[in-house]
Amino acid sequence: MSITYRWGMAIDLDRCTGCEACVVACHAENNLPVSTPEQAAKGRTAHWIRVDRYYEGEFPDVKVKYMPVLCQHCDNAPCEPVCPVHATYHNPEGLNVQVYNRCVGTFYCANNCPYTVRYFNWFEPEWPAPLDLQHNPDVAVRMTGVMEKCTFCIQRIKRAKEGAARDGRRLADGDVNPACVQSCPAEAMVFGDLNDPESRVSRLARNGRATRLLEELGTKPKVFYLQKVK
Amino acid sequence: MAPAPELLPYQRIREDLFRPLSRVSRRYVLATVCAFVVGAAGLAAWAYQLRRGMGVTGLQRPVFWGFYIVDFVFWIGISHAGTLISAILRLTDAAWRKPVTRAAEAITVFALMIGGMFPIIHLGRAWLFFWLLPYPNSRLLWPNFRSPLLWDLTAIVTYVTGSIIYLYLPLIPDVAQLAEHNTPWRRKLYRALSLGWTGSDREWHALERAMKLMACIILAVAVSVHTVVAWDFAMAVAPMWHSTIFGPYFVAGAIFSGIAALLIVMSLLRKVLHLETYLTPHHFRNLGKLLLLMSLLWLYFTMSENLTVWYGNEPKEMAVFGARTRAQYAPYFWIMVVLNFVIPFVLLGIRRLRTIANTTIAAVCVVVGMWLERFVIVVPTLANPRLPAAASSYAPTWVEIAITAATFAAMAMLYMIFAKLFPIIAVWEFKPHPPEDE
Numbered sequence: 091m092s093i094t095y096r097w098g099m100a101i102d103l104d105r106c107t108g109c110e111a112c113v114v115a116c117h118a119e120n121n122l123p124v125s126t127p128e129q130a131a132k133g134r135t136a137h138w139i140r141v142d143r144y145y146e147g148e149f150p151d152v153k154v155k156y157m158p159v160l161c162q163h164c165d166n167a168p169c170e171p172v173c174p175v176h177a178t179y180h181n182p183e184g185l186n187v188q189v190y191n192r193c194v195g196t197f198y199c200a201n202n203c204p205y206t207v208r209y210f211n212w213f214e215p216e217w218p219a220p221l222d223l224q225h226n227p228d229v230a231v232r233m234t235g236v237m238e239k240c241t242f243c244i245q246r247i248k249r250a251k252e253g254a255a256r257d258g259r260r261l262a263d264g265d266v267n268p269a270c271v272q273s274c275p276a277e278a279m280v281f282g283d284l285n286d287p288e289s290r291v292s293r294l295a296r297n298g299r300a301t302r303l304l305e306e307l308g309t310k311p312k313v314f315y316l317q318k319v320k
Numbered sequence: 321m322a323p324a325p326e327l328l329p330y331q332r333i334r335e336d337l338f339r340p341l342s343r344v345s346r347r348y349v350l351a352t353v354c355a356f357v358v359g360a361a362g363l364a365a366w367a368y369q370l371r372r373g374m375g376v377t378g379l380q381r382p383v384f385w386g387f388y389i390v391d392f393v394f395w396i397g398i399s400h401a402g403t404l405i406s407a408i409l410r411l412t413d414a415a416w417r418k419p420v421t422r423a424a425e426a427i428t429v430f431a432l433m434i435g436g437m438f439p440i441i442h443l444g445r446a447w448l449f450f451w452l453l454p455y456p457n458s459r460l461l462w463p464n465f466r467s468p469l470l471w472d473l474t475a476i477v478t479y480v481t482g483s484i485i486y487l488y489l490p491l492i493p494d495v496a497q498l499a500e501h502n503t504p505w506r507r508k509l510y511r512a513l514s515l516g517w518t519g520s521d522r523e524w525h526a527l528e529r530a531m532k533l534m535a536c537i538i539l540a541v542a543v544s545v546h547t548v549v550a551w552d553f554a555m556a557v558a559p560m561w562h563s564t565i566f567g568p569y570f571v572a573g574a575i576f577s578g579i580a581a582l583l584i585v586m587s588l589l590r591k592v593l594h595l596e597t598y599l600t601p602h603h604f605r606n607l608g609k610l611l612l613l614m615s616l617l618w619l620y621f622t623m624s625e626n627l628t629v630w631y632g633n634e635p636k637e638m639a640v641f642g643a644r645t646r647a648q649y650a651p652y653f654w655i656m657v658v659l660n661f662v663i664p665f666v667l668l669g670i671r672r673l674r675t676i677a678n679t680t681i682a683a684v685c686v687v688v689g690m691w692l693e694r695f696v697i698v699v700p701t702l703a704n705p706r707l708p709a710a711a712s713s714y715a716p717t718w719v720e721i722a723i724t725a726a727t728f729a730a731m732a733m734l735y736m737i738f739a740k741l742f743p744i745i746a747v748w749e750f751k752p753h754p755p756e757d758e
Contacts, residue, residue, distance in 0.1 A: 133380035133712045142709035159707065168557050174467040175451050192459070194451050195374065195444015196469055197384035201702060202556040206382045206710035210444065212375030234373040235444030304706055307557055 095261065096184040097242050098284040098312040099271070100294035101158055105278035108156030112139050112270035112279065119243060119269035121229045123215035136209040138240040139270050158279070160270070161186060161207045161240035162303060162311030169199035169208065177237070184284075184312060185242055193236040200237060204304050205311075208239045242281070243268035263289040284312065328597070333750045337743045338498070340593040344740055348592070355733035362726020365719045366441055374444050376719045383702040383714035388442040390694045391724050393570070394577070395435030396476070396549050397690060401578030402428030402483060403542040405607075407535040416606060418749045419598040423589060424582050425487040426744070430734045431581070432480045434727045439472070441723060468548065468555045475541070475548040482541050486534045489527060492517050493748040509741075546574040553697065560629060560640040560701050569621040573690060576614035576660075580686035583607055585735065587680040589744055598745055601676055608679040611686065612668040619661045622693075636706055643700040648713060652692050659689030 116122065116139050125135045139160040146153040163186045169178050170186065177193035180186060200208035214234045217225075225231065228245040232238050243266075250266035263282050271279040282291035291314075294300060299316040369376050379386050402425040409417035440449045452463050452473055463470050496517035499510035517523060550570035553561040563569075583604065590599040626645070629637045644653050664682040667673050703713050716724075738744070 129375070133382075134375065135381075142707065144709065157709075159709075171464070171466040172468060172555070174463050174469040174473075176461055176464050192451070192461070193444070194448045196439075196442075197379075197444070198467070198469055198552075198556075200382070200384045201558065204557060204706040206705045206707055209381065210374070210379075210384065212379075213373040233445075237444070307706075 094183055094285070095247075095283045096285040096312070097163070097247065098184075098282065098291050098295065098314065099160075099242070099268075100280045100291050100297075100300065100314040100316060102278045102280075102294075102299075103155070103157060103315055103317040104299075105276045106141075106156045106158060107276050107278075108141050108143065108154065109275060110141050111273045111275055112158055113137050113141060115269040115273035116240075118224065119226055119229070119246075120241070121215075121225050121231050123211070124217055124221060129212070134212050136211075136238070138207070138209065138238075140207075157315070158270070159205060159207060159303070160313065161242075162205055162309065162313045163240075163242060165310035165312065166308055168202045168204065168307075168309060172198040172202050174198070183247075185244060186239075187241060187244065188237060188239055190230060190232050190236045190238065195235045195237065197237070204307055204309065208237050210237055211235060328750075330751055334497075334747055336595075336597065337745050337747045341498070341740060341743065348736065348740075352733055352736045355729040355736065358729035359726045359733055362723045362729070365722035365726070369441075369719050369723075370446060376717060378714055378716045378720060380712060380714065382705045382710050382712055383699060385442075385698055385702060386714050387716045387720035387724055388438050390691065390698050391727060392435055392438035392442070393549055393694045393698075394691050395431045395438070395727065396546060397570075397574035397577045397694075398581045398687075399428045399431035399435060399479070399483070399578065400542055400546065400571075400574040401431070401582040402426070403486070403538045404575050404578060405582060406486075407539045407542075410531065410535045411539075416603060419595075419745045420582070420586065420603055420607070421749075422487070422490065422742075422746045423585055423744050425483065425490075426735065426738050427578070427581055427585060428483045429480070429487050430731055430738070432476065432483060433734070434730055436476050436480060437727075439469070468552045471548045472552055475545045479541050479545045482534070482538050486531075486538050489531050489534060490746050490749075491742060492527065493519065494743055494746060497747065498743075543571055546571045553701075558701050559634075559636040559704065559706065560644075561697075563625060565621065565625055569625060572614065572617050572621055573693060576611070576618050577687055577690035579607060579611045579614060580683040580690070583611065583679055583683035584687065587676060587683075589739065590676075593739065593744065595745065604676045604679045605674060608668045608674050608682070611664060611679070611682065615661055615664045615668070615686070622657075622660075636704075639704040639708070639711075640701050643704050644696055648703075649696060649700045653696050656689050656692040656696055659685040660693065 116137065117124070120138060122136050122138065129135070139158055142157045142159050144155045144157065146155065163184065165180075165184060167178075167180065167186045170180060173179075174196060175192050175194055177189050178186065178199050179189070195210070197210065200206075200210065211232050211234050215231060226245075228249070246268060247266050250261055254261045254265065261283070263286065267281050271281045280290050280294055282289040284292055284295065286292060294316060295314045297316060299318055300314045301317070302311045302314055305311060377386065377388075402421075405424045406417065406421040410421065440446050443449055451457075451459075452470065454462055465471075492514055495510040496514035496519065499507055499514050502510065547567040547570065550566035554563055554566035556562060586599050586603065586607075589595055626641065629641050643649050663685045667678040667682040699714050704711050
C-alpha cells in the first residue's frame with residue numbers, strides 16, 4: 091500500500107440553510123429505520139446526521155443557526171477505548187467504524203461521545219411500505235440491541251476504491267462523496283482526503299474560518315465547520 | 321439492661337441460635353412466597369424486554385443509562401456491608417462483632433449476586449454477555465481490557481468469589497455441628513458442606529489463618545470494586561462524571577449504604593427470629609454511631625464535589641449542576657440530602673434519640689437516600705450532554721420499575737431461605753476456647 095487515505099469533511103455553516111436534505115439522503119442510503127411519532131417524541135429517532143438548531147435573540151427578532159452534526163470521526167475518539175468487545179474501532183483510513191455483529195449494547199460508547207451522534211436500535215427496525223422496497227443492498231440492516239452511527243458512507247468509499255484499483259490509480263478528489271454531501275443543495279459540505287494537501291477539504295480545513303466542534307476536549311475530530319467569526 | 325450475649329452459657333446459645341432452623345412459621349413461608357412472586361414478576365418483565373428490545377425501557381438518546389445502572393451501583397454498594405463490618409471488626413478483634421458478622425457477610429453475597437445481574441439485564445443483546453469474558457473463541461478476539469467495563473467485570477467476579485469464600489469459611493464449624501443431629505436431607509447437606517471438619521487443633525489453626533487472610537484480601541478487593549464502579553463514570557469525559565473524587569466518594573457511599581442495610585436486616589432478624597438477646601441495643605448503638613460517621617463523611621464528599629463545580633462555574637458542568645439542584649432533578653437531590661444527612665444526623669446525633677427503632681428509621685432513610693444519590697449522579701449528566709441541542713430527559717417505564725422491585729424481593733427471599741438453612745449468627749464464635757474444648 092502506498093499512502094492511505096484519511097477521510098475528512100468540511101461543512102460551511104454560512105452556507106447551510108437547514109433544509110435537512112442531508113438527513114433524508116442519509117436515511118435512504120444507509121437503511122436507517124423510520125420511527126413513529128411516539129418513538130420520535132421519546133428521542134428514539136436514528137439520524138446519522140442531524141441538523142441542530144440554535145436560536146439567537148428574542149422573538150420576533152430571532153436568528154436561527156443550523157449545524158449539521160454527524161459522527162466527527164475523531165482521531166482520538168472517546169467512544170473507542172470504552173467498548174469492552176472492540177465493536178467500535180479505528181480503521182486504517184481514520185474512520186471510526188462500528189462492527190454491528192460484535193456489539194452487545196453496553197451503551198458506553200454513546201455515553202462517552204461528546205457529540206451525541208451514536209444511535210441505538212431500540213426495537214427490530216421497521217419500514218412502512220413502500221420504504222421497505224428501497225433498501226440499499228450495499229448496507230447491512232442492523233438488528234435490535236446494537237449501536238450504530240455515521241460511517242462516512244464507507245460502502246461508497248469501498249466501491250470507489252475498487253473502481254480506482256481496477257484502473258490502477260489513486261482516488262482523485264471528488265471521486266467519492268457520502269450521500270449527505272452529494273445531496274446538499276447549498277453545496278455546504280465537502281468530503282475528501284485530508285492526506286492530500288491539495289484536496290478541497292484540506293484547503294478548507296486550513297481556511298481561517300475553520301473550527302472543529304468541541305476540539306478543546308482533544309478528540310481531534312475530522313469534521314471542520316466553517317463560519318465567519320464575528 | 322440484658323447481659324452481653326458472650327456471657328450466656330454456651331449450651332443455651334447453641335439452642336437459641338439453632339432453634340430458628342428447625343421451626344418455620346406459616347407467616348414466614350408466606351412472606352418468602354410473596355417475595356418469590358414479586359421476583360418472578362421481575363423476571364417476566366425482563367423476558368418481555370429481551371423479546372421486544374430495549375425500547376420497552378424509558379431509555380432514550382442521550383440518556384442511555386437509567387434505572388438499571390442506578391440499581392447496579394446501588395446493590396454493589398449494599399454489598400459493602402459484609403466486608404467492611406466483618407473484615408474490619410475481625411481484624412481489630414472487636415468482641416461485640418460476633419452476633420453481627422454472618423448477617424453482614426450474607427448481605428454481601430446476595431447483594432452482589434443481584435447487583436451483578438444488572439450489567440447483563442442492561443445489555444442491548446443480553447444473550448451475548450459472555451463476549452465480555454476472556455475465552456478462546458471463533459471470533460479470535462479478546463475483550464478490550466482498556467474498557468472500564470472489563471475492569472468492572474473482573475473486579476466483581478473477584479469480589480463475588482472472595483465474599484462467598486469469606487462467608488463460607490466461618491460457616492464450616494457450624495455446619496459440622498449441625499450435621500450431628502438433624503433430619504436426613506439436612507444431615508446430607510451439612511455434612512457435604514462441612515468438608516469433613518472434625519474440630520482438631522490443626523483445623524482450627526488453619527481456619528483462623530484462612531479467615532485472617534481472607535479478611536485482609538477482601539478489604540482490598542472491596543475498596544477496589546467500588547472504585548472501579550465509580551470509574552465507569554469517572555473515566556468518561558461527561559460533565560460532572562469526569563471527577564477525581566469519584567473513587568473514594570463511591571467507596572464511602574457504598575459503606576454508608578451497606579451499614580444501613582445491615583441495620584435494617586438486623587432489626588428484622590431480631591424481631592422475626594427472636595434474637596433480642598443477641599442483637600442488643602449495644603450493637604445498634606455501635607453501628608448507629610458508625611452510620612452517623614459515614615453520614616458526615618458522605619456530606620463532606622457531596623459538598624466537595626458540588627461546591628467546586630458551582631464555584632468553577634464552567635458552563636457544561638453548570639448545566640448538569642443546575643439540573644441537579646435547581647431544575648428537573650432538584651426534588652431528588654434535596655430529598656437525598658434530607659434522607660442521607662438531616663434525618664440520620666438528628667436521630668443518631670442526639671444520644672437520647674439513638675434507640676433501636678430510630679436507628680432503623682435512619683437506616684431505611686439512608687438506603688432510600690443512597691439509591692437516589694446514584695440516580696442523581698447517573699441521569700442528570702446524561703440528560704445534559706455537551707451539545708445543548710441534544711439535551712433530553714428520562715423517566716422509567718413499568719419494566720424498569722418491576723425489575724427494580726424484583727431485586728428487593730429477591731434479596732428478601734434469598735435472605736429468608738438462608739436464615740432457615742444456616743444459623744444467622746455464628747454459633748462457634750461463642751464457644752469458650754474452641755481448640756481445648758475438643
